[in-house]
Amino acid sequence: MMAEYILEMKDIVKSFYGVTVLRGVNFGVRPGEVHVLLGENGAGKSTLMKILSGVYKADSGDILIDGKKADVRDPAHSLALGIGMVYQELSLVPEVSVVENIWLGNLPAGKMKFIDWNGAKKRTKQIFDDLGVDIDVNRKTSSYDLGIQQLIEIFRVISKEVKIVILDEPTSSLTDVEVEKLFRTIRKLKKQGISFVYITHKLEEVFEIGDRVTVLRDGSTIGNTIETIEEATEDGLVRMMVGRTIDEQYPKISSVTPEAILEARGLSDGKNFFDVSFTLHKGEVLGVAGLVGSGRSNLARALFGLRRLTDGEITYRGERYAPKNPSRAIENRFGLITKDRKDGLLLHMPIRTNICISKKEGLVKGGFCLRANEKEEAEKYMRLLNIDANSSSRKVRDLSGGNQQKVAVARWICNGTKLFIMDEPTRGVDVGARVEVYNLINEITGNGGAVLMISSDMPELLGISDNIMVMKRGRVTAMLESGECTQELILEKAAGSEMK
Amino acid sequence: QGSAPETQQPGEASGTVQPSEEGSKGIEGKKIKIGWSPPDITNVFKTATDYMEKAVEEANAAGLDVELITRSATEHTDAADQVKTLENFIQNKVDVVIVSPTEVEAIKPALKEINEAGIPIIMVNMLDEQEGIDIANFVGFDNAQAASVSAYSMLDALGGPGVVGEGETVELPEDGMLDLKWWTELYKDVDKESISGKVAMIEGIAGDFFSNERTRGFMEVISQYPNVEIVAQQPADWNRQKAVEAAENILQNNPELDAIYASCAEMALGTSIAAESAGRADDLIIISNDGTAETIQAIKDGKIMAETWHGFPEWGWYGVQFAVQLALGEEVPLKYDIRPRTEYSGNADNFYPEPKLEAIDWQTIIDNAK
């Protein structure tokens, strides 16, 4: 068999600042398959793929495309070789229109290099219509929510003439409806012989879309590639990834009490959400379901004081509360995990600072930072949350996505947060670490805190929430008890007529 | 230019006002707008402007209606900006333009436009006639000559004959004017090898017209004296703070230095600060050009040895007189020579605080215009 593999990576080694991240990884992709790449946070999945797309250069090892050795110089070269990649972190140009982002790097131009805008728009609309998404191609990209932006980026790569598409956690901020659209597209392209490398932390997706699976741990492949998906079990995959079994993926301990901690009445920001009312009780996890663009994120931002409310009132611990600004919210023991990590984490600063920055007690004296205390405190939470870094002075930028997320959680726990607003708290977090996050949520609620958890991950929503609020186009369409609730019910309330 | 005297000088009868050939004109209610464009609006140019304002005040007190519009370039070197100012003067319908050029060559097109608009031009700070443009009157001096005067002061301070240093002291001229003519005459027979010393030069802006002229004039004299050695030459952009630094570095590098020629007042004052901090306040000879209240005081205090007077008060004072006369259609001399001359401790009182300016006979000017 000459071209069994359309792509082969052989003995790939890569290190950063002397830390070896990939230790001789072997990896092959066949034509027309979806090859799932699994592994814990920091296992080296993204790094391996970035070597393929020309962002990094391997220290040693070979890349073979169609059996021929390829020396990938840069992303442009990788594209020319037929490899397209959707990165884990968004890479769009925010200030330009959607069409322009779709065609970034190869805008259709006629003679004289003048751009054929009409043609570009028409073709983009065509692509969007085929996929059944409703996105205005003329709008500025940054005006769209993260989920939509992720779709745009996926379509950008798919719309190019490539043989291999790498998707690095493409669904981390998509809801089931969009995920389904994406899967339909993948299946269609597979039939045309296009191969996919698919990285995800959502194990149910592996069985839905995957053909073969490779597991990475600590920079090496674990076992051989699983040749047929039917051979695999969820437990088995988890054991390969984390090296142990996980008994319970959603370890829920309910601590909900009848005592209200926060009551919201008729909240509206005049643009993204309207007339939202709910009550959050001591010890409760209130899940928030909805499609991309349903206004959930903006609700979270408004509660935290990052956005103005135009209407409505909030009672917090029995008193009227106006969310003026985040520092006020933090003083009142609010905490916010943002959907986009870039909006919450100071990537250019050390882990230590990121964990300690919002806490004053014991860490600040007379305007000075008490460094020793900070270090101690940070290391405590690094241990507690299993943050994989050799020192608390590592910059957060250099951590893997999942570890970054843990740092974001650590900050608020460190600050003794009582009211936790979490927008996709386990976005990009691996199965093992996810359980740790859920345990933390249990601890928060057990100590009398409350959590408002926005999530697009249905099993998580059902497994962890006490109650679920469903939103559609900025309005609350249902308030459900999670016990009596099913995925279908939530979807119906969230999408309604749009599902047909 | 009719029968007006070619060049007038201080000491000669000033205000030699000739009746206009066109005879009397109604000047009641006639507003005279003067546009004044200096390259800079601080220090010496501010002095000139102050005296312009003073002259305007007197003119108005005498019954005229004169308005002075001052607009300086943003940078000393910004010829393009001065061109704009001059063009805008035309739009603004001024009656006379007084200009002290940033860069002569560069503003010629604008001056030509002013000529074409029929507006008379007075040029201050120089005397060189310019090809292709029509200047009604110059108030100024030759920058190279002024620097030559400084060069003679320097030779004097290094031991040559004169009134400044420790050399042979000579008699003062009758009119008290230690100008180039007097110095040249005095040094005609001096043995060129008898004077020696190590001298450094601090120039204005490297490449600037006035800076080049002054360097040229100074070197023209000094280069005739083989034992006077120029050991360093540095620009300090007409600027006190840069001169301090330049002088500090020069003194650092040349412990044997005898003298520094700083080609403007600000730079001389900066040099004296550096001399003081280097412990050379008493023996370093500093010679400069300009003449401001502060440098005259420095001469009296012994910080600067001598300076060459450029007559900024005169620029303003006579500039306005000639401007008004031109606006009223009267004849003016083509050149008013300031006669750059040496100020030193012996004659410093003649210059500041009250510069000796002859009164302008505004009444005669008014009468002549009628």
Next chain:
Amino acid sequence: MKSENTVKKQSAGYILQKFSAIVILLAIIVIMSIGSENFFSGKNFLNILNQSAVLGIMAIGMTFVIITGGIDLSVGSLMALSGSVMAVAATSLSVPPLLAVLFGIAVSTGMGFLNGFIITKGKIQPFVATLGMYTALEGVALLVTDGLPISGIPEQMLAVGSQSAGGVVPYSIFVFAAVAVIGWILLDRTVLGRNTIAVGGNEEASKTAGIKTDRTKITIYALSGLCCGIGGLVMTGRLNSANALMGDGMELQAITAAALGGTSLAGGVGSIGGTVIGVLTIGVLNNGLDLMNTTPFWQKVILGIMIVAVVLLDSWRKRKFND
């Protein structure tokens, strides 16, 4: 239905946003017309345009550079260098005028290229790189001219900057207009222009999308050098001579013009139309304040306050009609 509404509202806001700079410019013109009887006239407007031409040409190049997320502090020196090179070539070296001009423009384009090369390949901050170049090239221009103004330049070479079409409309205005139109087409309609915006908006993303970011940037710095070359030609005509310092301080003015026109110094956002308005705003302010007989010290105070006021107003309008 809802989304249609959005689009409409947005485009109304968009128009107001886009044209707020013009509105402010018009307001200033009205104020100046009231303040000085000599301001509002066709002749004075031609005068203003003529005075703004060189700055305008350079500001357009600068706009491209700023959109890439960079800055070019060397433009003043580049402009003076190109003019000086042309002038010396045409006089001392007796090169035919046209050749001399091409040579001067080539030199400044080449130096612009060098700027881009150092910045991208050496991976250094544009601010420092071009500041160093600014100092070095001023020195080179001084060496070329020996620090003296170069006059006696052949008439053909001076014509662009000194003559007028029909004796009325200065050619410099046509050059400015041509550069603006070409710049606008380049930025809005060509791949180079769109890549410029992409690189400035998100360099990492542009790279991963296959744009040759370094090449794009180098081209843009060379383009800025080209604009300086053209500016040098016009300026030489205007001053009937060339000198090594004639570009002094123009870098800050060019940046200000671009910023007044809404170009973001963070990169990724900007328009040629905006820059043209910015250039005219500066021109009108300078000219108007001259004609209003303000004293020189107050003139600085007022000019500074006006600049701040214009951007404040613009920012306020944008926010008001955007969110």
Next chain:
Amino acid sequence: MKSENTVKKQSAGYILQKFSAIVILLAIIVIMSIGSENFFSGKNFLNILNQSAVLGIMAIGMTFVIITGGIDLSVGSLMALSGSVMAVAATSLSVPPLLAVLFGIAVSTGMGFLNGFIITKGKIQPFVATLGMYTALEGVALLVTDGLPISGIPEQMLAVGSQSAGGVVPYSIFVFAAVAVIGWILLDRTVLGRNTIAVGGNEEASKTAGIKTDRTKITIYALSGLCCGIGGLVMTGRLNSANALMGDGMELQAITAAALGGTSLAGGVGSIGGTVIGVLTIGVLNNGLDLMNTTPFWQKVILGIMIVAVVLLDSWRKRKFND
């Protein structure tokens, strides 16, 4: 074991990275010492430090501003204004020297505050805001001094900038050192410093972390104003007088110094130690080229090339020891 190794290697790289600027500075000193026999002496080093003091004080304020992601082009005007205000108060208005000094410093701090206020509350680009302020404040300084140098200032007020401890070490050096040390503590050890770095790197995330970003920025601009006030005092002593233009061009030098020291103009990255090295690099270059008797035109060429070379080398070293 593995991680220990890593830490060691990393910190070796770190030290080289941190100190590459010093290595370059030392290399320049060696070259200058060879080039001029009068360069390498204690007296000349004191001379260089004294010449660098005012720029150094201002560059430290500028470093903070740049770390927030901003820029302050008004520092030159602010410094001159503060000196002028002090001088006029102490002479024409006969205010007691100490009071006059405090008043001058208060004025420039206040104007710095105003800078910050306009930038944050008006949401405008720091470059344009401070450029407008630069022009306006230069006008104000000219109005205050009437365009003339102010001399006859009481001795006590001049002492800081003109006297030396034991007649040997100029007090200005101590002031520079004190400002540097305080700046370093402020940036490295205090909440304000940490917030400054946070805001410059990611404003949105800083807000989410509960930092009052506007307040932080305003404080930093006021701090820059404060540094200018102190600089004005030293400069006035150094010049034995004050004038409205004595800060001309210092904004670009201060920015260059910060950038040479590794401060990123994109914000979020910078150090006081780096800036001090940057200031000294400029000081040594200027002084050394003077002592080597290079002609003025060549001096500019060499200085410009040296600036570019220093940053190129620094960037190359950083990449080499980082990845």
